[in-house]
Amino acid sequence: MTEQLRIRPDAVEWREVEGEIVALDLRRSLYLAINPSGAVLWPSLVEGASREELVDRLCTRWGIGPDAAGRDVDAFLSELGDQDLLQG
Numbered sequence: 683m684t685e686q687l688r689i690r691p692d693a694v695e696w697r698e699v700e701g702e703i704v705a706l707d708l709r710r711s712l713y714l715a716i717n718p719s720g721a722v723l724w725p726s727l728v729e730g731a732s733r734e735e736l737v738d739r740l741c742t743r744w745g746i747g748p749d750a751a752g753r754d755v756d757a758f759l760s761e762l763g764d765q766d767l768l769q770g
Contacts, residue, residue: 684732687759687770689724694767696724707765714765719744720758730770733759 689696696705703716703724716724722743723736731739733755740751762768 684734685770686730686732687727687736687768688730689727689762690767690769691728696728705767707767709766719754723755723758727762727768 693709694705694707696703698704698721701718701721703714703721705714705716706712707714719740722739723731726736726739733752736755736759737748737751740746740754741748744751746754759768
């Protein structure tokens with residue numbers, strides 16, 4: 683079974699604004715601006731997605747290869763993990 687990654691629903695309030703995600707870390711009252719690539723991934727992470735699904739989304743949206751998409755996904759997931767905003 684593939685691990686499902688998810689944004690912690692109790693930790694973040696968010697909105698999409700002009701193609702970007704603006705999120706508020708409720709625990710630290712810290713605003714986060716998510717770039718367009720992250721905005722492609724964010725809805726999937728709210729619902730729950732595997733790393734492979736996230737890589738596929740970036741490949742489809744931006745027309746990049748799986749290696750480049752995988753690096754971008756890993757960097758984004760790492761940042762979310764460092765902020766303790768990711769579960770799974």
